[in-house]
Each structure stands twice: as C-alpha cells, then as structure tokens.
Amino acid sequence: MAARREVWSAGPSSTLPRESPVLLFAFAAVLLLAVLLSSLAHRTILSTAVLFLVAGFVLGPETTGVLDITPDTPIVSTLAELALFTVLFTDGMRVGWADLRSAWRLPGRALGWGLPLTLLITALLAHYVAGLDWPEALLVGAILAPTDPVFAAALVGNERVPGRLRHLLNVESGVNDGLALPFVILFLAVAAGSGDLHLDELGMELLLGVVIGVAVPWLALRLERLRFFSASTQYEPLNGVAIGLLVLALGQVTHANLFLAAFAAGVTVATFGQRQRESFEHFGELVAELFKLVALLVFGALISFEFLGEIAWTGWIFAVLAIVAARPLALAVSFLGSHLTRTEQFAAMWFGPKGFASVVYGLLVLEAGIPAGDEVFHLVALTIVLSILAHSSTDLVIARIFDPATTPAWYERLRQASTQRRDRQR
Numbered sequence: 001m002a003a004r005r006e007v008w009s010a011g012p013s014s015t016l017p018r019e020s021p022v023l024l025f026a027f028a029a030v031l032l033l034a035v036l037l038s039s040l041a042h043r044t045i046l047s048t049a050v051l052f053l054v055a056g057f058v059l060g061p062e063t064t065g066v067l068d069i070t071p072d073t074p075i076v077s078t079l080a081e082l083a084l085f086t087v088l089f090t091d092g093m094r095v096g097w098a099d100l101r102s103a104w105r106l107p108g109r110a111l112g113w114g115l116p117l118t119l120l121i122t123a124l125l126a127h128y129v130a131g132l133d134w135p136e137a138l139l140v141g142a143i144l145a146p147t148d149p150v151f152a153a154a155l156v157g158n159e160r161v162p163g164r165l166r167h168l169l170n171v172e173s174g175v176n177d178g179l180a181l182p183f184v185i186l187f188l189a190v191a192a193g194s195g196d197l198h199l200d201e202l203g204m205e206l207l208l209g210v211v212i213g214v215a216v217p218w219l220a221l222r223l224e225r226l227r228f229f230s231a232s233t234q235y236e237p238l239n240g241v242a243i244g245l246l247v248l249a250l251g252q253v254t255h256a257n258l259f260l261a262a263f264a265a266g267v268t269v270a271t272f273g274q275r276q277r278e279s280f281e282h283f284g285e286l287v288a289e290l291f292k293l294v295a296l297l298v299f300g301a302l303i304s305f306e307f308l309g310e311i312a313w314t315g316w317i318f319a320v321l322a323i324v325a326a327r328p329l330a331l332a333v334s335f336l337g338s339h340l341t342r343t344e345q346f347a348a349m350w351f352g353p354k355g356f357a358s359v360v361y362g363l364l365v366l367e368a369g370i371p372a373g374d375e376v377f378h379l380v381a382l383t384i385v386l387s388i389l390a391h392s393s394t395d396l397v398i399a400r401i402f403d404p405a406t407t408p409a410w411y412e413r414l415r416q417a418s419t420q421r422r423d424r425q426r
Contacts, residue, residue: 020075023067027294030055034293047392052293053385056300067301071377076298077363083295084177084356085262086288087148089244091174092266093277093284095167106164107171109334110348115176117330118352119145119183122322130318130379135191136372142183143362143380144322147173148355161402165344169351177357178260182206184361192370209257212250213264217243221273240280241287243269259357292356296388299359303385311378319383323390327352347398353391354384 034041034048041048059066069076123141126132132140147169185202220243223229231239247265251258270277328349335345362380365373 023069023075023294023298026055026059026067027297030297031290031293047388048293049296049388049392052296053300053388056297057303059297060301060304062304062306067298069298069301071302071363071366076302077360077367079291079295079298080356080360080363081258083288083291084360085248085258086244086284086291087356088174088177088259088262089247089266090281090284090288091170092263092268093240093270093281094266095171095174096267096270096274096277104171106168106338106340107175109338110168110172110331111175111179113334114172114327114330115145115179117333118327119180121326121329125318125321125326126379129321130312130315132372132375132379135187136370136376139184139187139191139365140376140379142180142187143358143365143376144326144354144383145183146176146180146355146357146361147327147352148357161347161399162344165340165347168348173355174263174266178209178257178263180357181257181259181361184364188365188368188370191372191376192368205255205257206260208254209251209260210264212247212254212256213261214268216247216250217265217268218272220246221269221276224273224276236276236279237283239273239276240269240284295356295359299381299384303381307378308382311382315379315382318379319386322383323352323354323387343401347401350398351391351395354387358384 030052034051037051038048041051056067058064061068061070119138119141121141122144123134123137126137126140127134130137130140182202186199220239224231224239243265244262247261248258250256251261269280331345331349331352335348338345340348358380362377362384365376365380370376
C-alpha cells in the first residue's frame with residue numbers, strides 16, 4: 001500500500017491535519033454559494049455538483065494551491081468512503097423490500113444484463129483503445145460500471161418523468177455499487193499479480209455486510225416496539241443516524257463490506273420501519289448531500305491541467321466512449337422486449353453517470369500500489385469528470401422531454417415525424 005503522509009499544524013494544541021481548517025472554510029464558502037444559486041440551478045442546466053467539482057479544481061494544489069490535498073492524503077479516502085456509505089444508506093431507504101419485489105423486472109434487466117455488459121464493453125475499450133493489459137482493463141470496467149443518480153437529479157426527482165423510469169434508475173444505482181465491488185477487489189488482486197485471490201475472505205466480507213446491514217436495524221426497530229422504549233418526536237430522526245453509525249462501526253470492526261451493509265440497512269429500515277423511514281428521510285437526504293458535496297470538492301482538488309495533460313489522446317477517446325457507448329450498448333441489449341418507450345430507453349441508456357462509488361474504487365487502486373495504478377486512476381478520474389459535466393448538465397433538458405408543457409419544439413417535430421413514418425410502414 002502506498003504510504004500516506006501525515007501533515008500536522010504547528011500549534012501545540014492542534015489535533016487536526018493542517019488541511020482540515022482550510023478545507024472546512026473552502027467547503028463552507030462554496031456551500032453558501034451553492035445555496036444562493038440553488039433556485040437558479042433547479043431552473044437551468046447549472047449544476048451544484050459541477051460547482052463543487054470546479055471549485056475543487058480551482059482551489060487544488062496544482063492550480064491555486066489553496067487546498068493542499070493529494071490522492072494519498074488520508075482525508076480523501078475517508079470522505080469518499082463516508083459519502084458513499086451515507087448515499088447507499090439513504091438510497092436503500094427509498095427502496096424497501098416491497099418496492100423491490102413489486103417492480104423488480106426493469107431494474108433486474110439493468111443489473112442482471114446491463115451491469116456485466118457495461119463492465120465488459122468498458123474493459124474492451126480500455127484494452128483496445130487505451131492500451132491497458134486485460135487485468136487492468138477489467139479493473140477499469142468494474143470501477144466504471146456503477147452509476148449514481150445524484151448527477152441526474154432533475155430526472156430522478158421529476159414527477160412528470162414516468163415512475164417506472166425513475167424507479168429503474170434509483171434501484172439500479174443503489175444496488176450496482178455493492179454488486180460491482182467484488183469484481184473490483186477480484187480484478188485488483190489479479191492486477192497486483194496475487195497468486196491467492198482470497199475468494200473465501202471476499203465472500204465472508206460480503207456475507208458479513210449483509211448480516212450486519214439486516215440484523216442491526218431489525219434489532220433496533222424491534223427494541224423500539226417494546227413497551228419500555230419509545231422515541232420522542234424530536235429524537236425520532238436520530239434513530240436512523242444511530243442505526244447507520246452502528247452499522248458503520250460494526251462493519252469496520254469485523255472488516256465487513258461497508259457499502260453492502262449500508263444499502264442492506266437502508267432497505268431493512270424501509271421494510272420494517274415505515275415510520276422511522278419517513279422521519280429520517282429529509283434529515284438523511286441532507287446529511288448525504290453534505291457528504292457528497294464535500295467529496296466532490298476534494299475530488300476536484302485532485303484534478304489539474306497538469307493531471308489532465310498526462311493522459312494520452314487514446315485515454316480521452318476511451319473516456320468519451322465509456323460514457324456514450326458502453327452503457328447505451330449494454331442497456332440496448334438489456335431492454336429488448338421490455339415494453340419501454342423509445343424515450344424512456346434513451347433516458348435510461350444515457351443516464352449512467354459515474355459517481356462516488358467509482359471515485360472510492362479508483363482511490364482503492366491508488367492505495368493498493370499496483371504497477372499500473374496511476375494510469376488506471378487517470379483514466380477513471382477523467383471519465384468521472386466528463387460524466388459529471390455531461391450528465392449533470394443534461395438531466396433538466398432530458399426531463400423536459402417528458403413534460404408536454406416544456407417539450408422542445410425540435411423534439412416534438414422529430415417525434416411526430418417518427419410516428420408518421422411508422423404509420424406509413426404499416
């Protein structure tokens with residue numbers, strides 16, 4: 001594992017890394033700006049996600065030097081892991097077992113066919129376009145296979161968008177992070193040249209993650225139903241916080257899969273504690289949003305013109321193709337015979353944004369210190385940046401297609417021409 005440097009401030013009473021106060025101030029300032037611009041962002045293609053990414057880029061060590069952050073700075077991986085944990089926990093709460101069981105057909109297609117096909121197509125591009133060896137190419141495919149709906153918020157959160165499409169994207173993005181992780185660990189071990197892939201340990205980590213994610217919230221909810229216990233209205237939202245922290249702590253102690261545990265815990269709360277789910281929902285969304293935004297700021301600080309300049313032109317072609325070709329081709333196969341409209345299929349195929357799972361998995365590669373780790377991270381980081389810029393800037397545009405009052409005239413003409421063409425063919 002690559003060594004991590006500890007940088008401490010000179011004050012005798014200080015116990016925080018030197019970059020922490022500066023990062024806190026920068027985050028607070030950008031957050032205030034994001035709040036002031038949030039109403040405008042909801043009406044235009046302006047994205048708060050892009051705002052934090054660009055702010056991190058500008059404040060990074062290779063640009064202005066305000067933030068002294070490098071990939072091996074401990075706070076980078078810590079924030080990324082916490083962000084992904086909270087996102088998966090809140091995502092799980094959106095999809096209880098009843099929701100999954102009643103509308104699993106479309107998400108099942110996207111996960112059962114779309115996820116492995118996206119991984120394989122991305123790996124093929126990484127091998128034949130970017131020139132990576134097969135172990136590293138498959139690793140890149142696994143890292144970039146998961147999706148994140150936060151960069152398509154205007155689509156997922158718009159009630160005018162068909163419910164089955166929103167449900168598809170929500171469930172898929174919540175589950176695929178945990179499903180991709182075993183492949184990331186497996187291909188990482190292969191790329192490192194390990195003779196023993198430790199599949200038994202990997203299986204135990206995954207199993208422990210599910211057990212902890214189900215057992216902890218189930219026991220907590222059962223305790224609250226006893227006549228000796230009752231949560232007050234004021235403290236009820238903290239029930240979800242306590243459950244999440246317990247799952248996180250137990251997962252770290254037992255070396256369980258934290259991300260699978262987080263999603264399983266959210267699903268368990270949504271399944272057995274509808275009241276607790278509703279009381280925690282708004283507060284949990286705000287906490288997850290804060291972690292996501294600060295993780296974006298830190299990730300942006302790792303990117304610079306020098307960083308981007310180190311990537312060969314084949315790497316740029318790979319990143320573009322990984323966004324515009326890999327997922328669309330994979331889901332085109334997955335949706336055969338699905339009865340989705342062409343517009344719904346197009347929206348689902350396009351909105352496969354790369355988010356926090358890919359960031360965290362990319363950082364795992366750096367920490368593992370594999371020979372091609374730096375090249376893999378450069379390709380992953382470039383693809384994530386381009387994905388954030390592309391998807392968070394087009395979600396509102398695509399969402400308007402589903403709203404008759406705001407459908408662009410060019411799209412309406414195109415749809416009418418397509419309908420007339422089909423009528424003539426009949």
